[in-house]
Amino acid sequence: MGRLTGKVALVTGSNGGIGFATARLFAEEGAHVYVNGRRREQVEVAVRRIGPNATPLPGDVSRAEDLRRMFEHIKRERKALDIVVANAAISRGAALGGIDERTYQEVFDVNVKGVIFTVQGALPLMADGGSVLLMGSVITGKGIPGETLYAASKATIRSLARTWAAELAPRRIRVNVVTPGAIHTEGMEAALGGSEATAQRLDAMAQAIPVGRVGEPEDLARALLFMASSDAAYVNGTELYVDGGRTQV
Template sequence: MSDRFEGKVVVVTGGTSGIGLAAAQAFAAEGAAVFVTGRRQAELDKAVKAIGHGAVGVRADMSSLEDIDRLYDAVQQRHAQIDVLFANAGGGSMLPLGAITEAQYEDTFGRNVKGVVFTVQKALPLLRDGAAVILTGSTAGATGTAAFSLYSASKAAVRNLARSWTLDLKDRGIRVNVISPGPVRTPGLVELAGPDAAQQQGLLDGMASQVPLGRVGDPAEIARAVTFLASDDASFIAGTELFADGGMAQV
């Protein structure tokens, strides 16, 4: 592995599984001091062990402003600044129009929009000038998806946050970009089909049939795109949305 992030401090929210965990592992393997968050302590402890390299886990629900403050307090106790922030925490559930509930709305927008807004805003005093911020979007933010309108709308909001924040932060040289995965074999995706393994595989197979490359992605593939956006290799990339979707939303 290279040492692109040697001496860098990287914060990954929602880092206990899937894309967040894969990204945290990739950053740590390239020399970064990594902080990850998760809502459940057992999963957080397991992730910290899997990441290794002295990674630090902070139990936090990123839709809670108090938890966000606790995360940055933990960082500040060890480091003076943050070099990379991967605001990855989020999620959603499927309900068609007509069945949407207020609870689903609050959960989806709380995690995917409110959480992202305040994760980034509260990081500003710690982010160094020239830092990289990556937000997790989705192909769902650019396409229609049956029974997934709230999630899709929340990810469309994330896309515009990156555009506007690029302008807000231009004087500090902070690059804000969005990584938008297509279907990726993660716990969060397969759980949308419920606990039945056959239904989960059916969901993955159905999604794979919509991808020009003929398969769903692997979290490590998305992690490589994330580390690219965070690295100096992407020094002239700002305000963009990088699709890592096997062509699903592109053709």
């Protein structure tokens, strides 16, 4: 306990799933965490579940005005940020030949533009020696039909981390990517239909994963905690796969 004592963290998309598990663990480890999401009610529920070390910060990371307001709020309350976890992302399935401009814009506005301007907006507040964590996806190493937009947007994240690690080196701000595999979240439940077939599909996934199970949000949260903490002080510009070995074995 206490690995982030005295730190201030922003976790985008933290009203549920991996983001919520991360915000809760960071708070348990002593950080004051700003919980972000587009839906105010869900953000406030998440903050109540986390407790006094959390503050609601609703907003859409794809909107410049929302980001400006969010960072002004943090500046007024806490003056500085130590950790940014750019977790907010969306997926919209569309196969080549059926991709329209609106869907393209929606995915890239959140997954790429949102990440770029979240990190850029945070920089004036970030303490030297801070940590920026970006969320990747194992899908970038696979050819999965219907995932052109999501896979391309997540492939961009790896490139951003390399460039930013070099650019922010003079300030000792570390930039890394944490890449989840199959993680059992509310979103996965919804995608699988939330029926008896869901359990069967989860079992089938587990059989293909060397550790023998589908991951939980807490698995990602613990990896993000390590990367955010001083334990990972010599880890920079890299990508950590948290997938039970699925892509590595």
